[in-house]
Amino acid sequence: QDEEWLEQQGMTFHNFTHGIDENKTIIGSYGKRALKDYNDWSATSLWVMNDPPKLGLTLRSWLPLLPKSQVARMKETVLFSYSHPVESLVPIHIYGDDALEKGLRNWIVYHREAIAQSANTCRVVSSDTELLQDPVKQAFLIQDGLSRCSLFSRRLDIYGGINSVRDLSSGAGAAHDLDPQKGCKFIPLESALDSVLSSPYQLPASDRAHDLYDIAMHFYCDLKSGEALKTNYTIKSAVSLEWGSDEAKPKEPTHVDPTCLSPEKEKPWILDGSCSDTKIASFPSEARLERSCGFCGDAAAYLRTLRDEIAAKYKERCSDLVVYGAALGKDYVQWLDTPNMFDLKVKQAVEQHGTCIFTFFSGAERSSPFLVEDHQIVIHIDSTRLPYLHDRRNVKLLKLNPGLLFPWAQRIIWQDVKLMKRRMRNDLPVDYRQHFEVTTEKPGVCVSFQSLPAHKFAIGQASAVTLRNHCDAIIKAAKRRPTVSDDLSVLSNQCDHYYNIHEKDTPESVIFRQEPLIDSAFMAFDMRRESCRMYIGRLFCSWLDEIHCYSDRDQVSFSTAFSSSGLHLARASEGLSKGLTIYEDSDGSPMVHFTSPVCHWYNHLFSTCTLTVLGSPAQNAPRVPSDQNKKIRVSLIVAGTLQRFLFKSTVEKVIAPLTASEIEVDYYLSLSTSKAKAYRADAGYTGHAEPDIGSDADSIPTLIESMLSQKNAHARVISIKQDIDIDSDEMLQDHRARAKIEHPNEDPDQRFPVLDMRSFALKRTVVANRNLLKLHLAVQYLWREAVRHESESGHQYDYVLFMRDDSLWLSKFDLAKLLVAGDHDVYVPACDARSPPLHPQEINDHILISKRSSADVFGNYYSTLFETDTQKCMRRLGFKDRGCNSEMLLKFVMEEHGIDAGRVGQGLIPFQRSMQVKLPDGSSKVCFHKFCQSVQDPMVTDSIDQCKNIDWTAVFQ
Secondary structure: OHHHHHHHOOOEOOEOOOOOOHHHOOOOHHHHHHHHHHHOOOOOOOOOOOOOOOHHHHHHHHOOOOOOOOOOOOOOEEEEEEOOHHHHHOOHHHOOOOHHHHHHHHHHHHHHHHHHHOOOOEEEEEEHHHHHHOHHHHHHHHHHHHHHOOOOOOOOOOOOOOOOOOOOOOOOOOOOOOOHHHOOOOOOHHHHHHHHOOOOOOOOOOHHHHHHHHHHHHHHHHHHHOHHHOOOOOOOOOOOOOOOOOOOOOOOOOOOOOOOOOOOOOOOOOOOOOOOOOOOEOOOOOOOOOOEOOOOOHHHHHHHHHHHHHHHHHHHHHOOOEEEEEEOOHHHHHHHOOOOOEOHHHHHHHHHHOOEEEEEEOOOOOOOOEEEEOOEEEEEOOHHHOOOOOHHHHHHHHHOOHHHHOOOOOEEEEEOHHHHEHHHOOOOOOOHHHHHHHHHHOOOOOEEEEEOOOOHHHHOOOOOOOHHHHHHHHHHHHHHOOOOOOOHHHHHHHHHHHHHHOOOOOHHHHHHOOOOOEEEEEEEEEOOOHHHHHHHHHHHHHHHHHHHHOOOOHHHHHHHHHHOOOOEEOOOOOOOOOOOEEEEOOOOOEEEEEEOHHHOHHHOOHHHHHHHHOOOOOOOOOOOOOOOOOOOEEEEEEEEEHHHOOOHHHHHHHHHHHHHOOOEEEEEEEEEOOOOOOOOHHHOOHHHEOOOOOOOOOOHHHHHHHHHHHOOOEEEEEEEEOOOOOOOOHHHHHHHHHHHHHOOOOOOOOOOOOOEOOHHHHHHHHHHHHHHHHHHHHHHHHHHHHHHHHHHHOOOOOEEEEEEOOEEEOOOOOHHHHHHOOOOOEEEEOOOOOOOOOOOOOOOOOEEEEEHHHHHHHHOHHHHHHHOOHHHHHHOOOOOOEOOOHHHHHHHHHHHOOOOEEEEOOOOOOEEEEEEEEOOOOOEEEEEEEOOOOOOOOOOOOOOOEHHHOOHHHHOO
C-alpha cells in the first residue's frame, strides 16, 4: 500500500520530494486486505506496524485507518531510529551516474519527512549506529521509552550482541567522533566511500555531492543532539534539495487511484521467475510494481509440462521459425471444425516453406493433444488449469510468453487465429521467413510490431491515432458487444490513469506521448540474442502485469508497458529507409521496429505492402535472379475520364518503344464517362474536350485491346464506368462524418485532402478534392488488380508508370536512357522552368515512374492520404488559410516513406498533360492543358500552344 500511495502522488521510494499528503490518498487493494485482517483482531491486541523505511513517508496516512487499541492508552507510539548518512551510499548502484547526489539527498529528505510524519506521536528515538555498537544497551533504552508511552511496563529479557560492527563516525581516517559537545566534525566524503563500498567508487564526487554530504552530516549531528527533533527546526542547507535536472525530478501528484481494477485482480500471479538462472522481471514503471516472470512455481506446472511436451515433439523440426496463435473460447474453437474456414495461404506456407504453425485451442479434447488439422499443429489447452475465469485474459499468458513456451526457437511470430480466416482477405505471408527477414532481421531489431492505423475499427470517428481515441473506439464498440471485454468502467479508468501518470516530461512519459500504438495480432520476435530474449521477456512481463491489473485489452496497456522499457525513438539508421520507425536502447542498438500503418491488414495488402515498402520482393514473386538477360516487366496504370482520354501517343511513343526493347508491358485503365466538373471550370475550353480514339464507351475496350496487341502489349484491366463511387467508401464516410461534427456549416470535402480557405477558392477546392479522391481510388483499384496479377503469374513488375488520362507523348520514351540519369526510387519531371515556378515544398505529380519497391505507396495512395498527417504538412508551410496542395502532399508522403525522387529533364519524360478540344467546325485542336518544362534536357514544344494562351471566347463565339 505504501508503494501505491507513493505512485498516487507521483513518486517512488527512490524518487520522492516529500511525505505523503494524507488528505489525498486512496486506500487500495493491498491496504484494504491489510485493514480487513486488522479489524478481525480484538481491541485488546497490541498493534505493531513495521515497514521501514517507507513509513517515514506514509505514517500520517495510516494513523486514521488503523483501529484503536485499548493497550495503547496514550498517543500512537513511534519508534524513530535514524541512520547514518553514509549508510545511504551503500546501495548507490541503483541510482546511476548521479548516485551520490541522489543517495544523500534521499537520506536528508527522508529523515526530514520522518520527523514531520511522526510529530504529535509518542516518539521514542534511537540510532541505527548505536544499536549496532551496543544492541543490548540500546534495547533497554528503547524499552524504557516505550514504557513512558504506556507500552511494555515490564522489562523483557534481552541477550546477545553483534560481533562485527562498522563504526562510521570514528576510527581510521576520522577526525573526531560525532560528539555534539566537541562540534560537528566528520571524515571526508571520499574516506566515507572507502569505508562502506566493497570496491573503489570510480566516478569523482561532484561539487553538489560534497555539499549534500556536508548538509547531511550536520543534520546527523543535530539528530544526535536532539536539536533536529525540536519544533521549528530547519535544515541548514547551502544548496537546493530539489533534483538536479528536469528528467530526474519526481512527478507532481496526480491524485489518481492506481489500484488494480481488473475483475480478476485477486487471481494468483502464476508466472514466478525466481528459479531462472537469468531472472526476468518487469521494467520499473510509473504505473506498476516489479514482477518476475517464469514457469517456476507449482502454479505454472501445467504450462511448464506443456512447454516440455512441445519441445520434445517439435524442437528439432521447428527451431528455425515458429508461428503460433490461440483459439480459446467456444466461438474461436468452432472455426477449427468449420470446412474451408482458413486462408489457402496457410496451406501454401506449410507445403511450400515447411512453416510450423501452432494453434492452441480449448475445445473438446481430440484423440491426441497434438494433431495436424487444416495444416496447423493443433495443441489442446485445458483452460480450467489456467488462472483466469475468462479466456480473453488466459490467452494473453500464451500470447505474451513466446520465450517461455518456445525457449528453443530462434525466430517466433505470434499471429492471431482470426487473421487466418479465409473471408478476411488479410494478405498473410506465404513465406514467413522472408517476412521476418525484412521486418525484423533487416532493421536489426529484437521485435517488430504492426502500427495501429487510422481506421474506424481502431479509432472510430477520430482523426488521430492516440490511446485516448483507441480507448473511446473500444468502449463504443463494446457497448454493442458487452461480453467481449471487461467492465467498460475498468477500461475508461485505465486510460485516464495512464494519461494522468504521464503528465510530466519524464523520459518514460515522453515515449508514452509519442503514442506507440500497435495492433498486437501479428508480432515477430528474434530470439537468437541473449539481449533480445531478455528485453522481450521483460517487456512482456510488464505488459502481462498491466493486463493482470487492468483490462484484458492488451493494446490499451501496450504503450505504458513499452514506455517503461527504457528505449527512445531513433533517427533513421544508415542504410535503412527513412520511413522506418525504430526505437533503440541507451547504447544506440536498435531494439523495436514499428511497421508502417499503411500496410495494416485492414487494407488487405498486409504482407505485400510490408515487403515492398521495406524494399523486398512481393511475397509470391520469386526473388529477382542475378541473370542479366532477365526480361524487364513494366505496367502502366492510367486513370481519369473518357472525355479527356488521350491514348494514341501512349501506344506509339511509350508502349511500342518498350516492347521493341523486349520489355513486357501490361496496361491497366480506369475511365469514367460522366463529365466531371473541372477544377477551373471557367477556363473556356474544358467542356469541349474529347478523347482521341472516339467516344463510344462500348467499343473502346475492344479497340484498346487491339491496338495494344499490335504492339505486343497486354490489356490486363479496361474499366469504363459512369463514375467512380467514392461516396460508398468507408474511409471517406468516416472522414466526412468527423468533418460534419468539427465544421457543421461546411461541405465535408472542403478541407481534405487539400485545404484552401481563401474565399475565392472555396468552391473550386471542394471540386478539386472530389476529383483527386476519385482519381486515386481508381488508381488503387487498378493497382490491386496489378498486384493480384503478380501473385497469380509469379512474376513481379520492375517498373510502374502512374499516368494521367490526358498524357500526350511528343517523342519516344527511352527507359534505359532515363535510368542512366541516376538510381532513384521514382522519377518525376523536374518542372523547374515552369511559370509560375514550383513551390520548394512541391513536386510535380503529372507522372510517376516508379521502381516496384516503392510502387505500393503510389498504388495505394488513396488509402495513404487517410493515414497522412495533413496538418503536419501544413505546419511546415506557415500559411494560415491554406494547407498542402496535391503536389505538396505528394512530396510530403514521399519524404515520410523515405522515397528518393529523381527530378529529371522533360526531355527524358517527353510528354505534356494536354487536351484535344473539339472546335465548332467539327475539327479538333490539341493544346497543353498543364505545362511543364525543365532547365536541363528541355523538350521542344513550339508547335503546340498552351491552352491558357488561346482566346477561347473568340473560338466559340
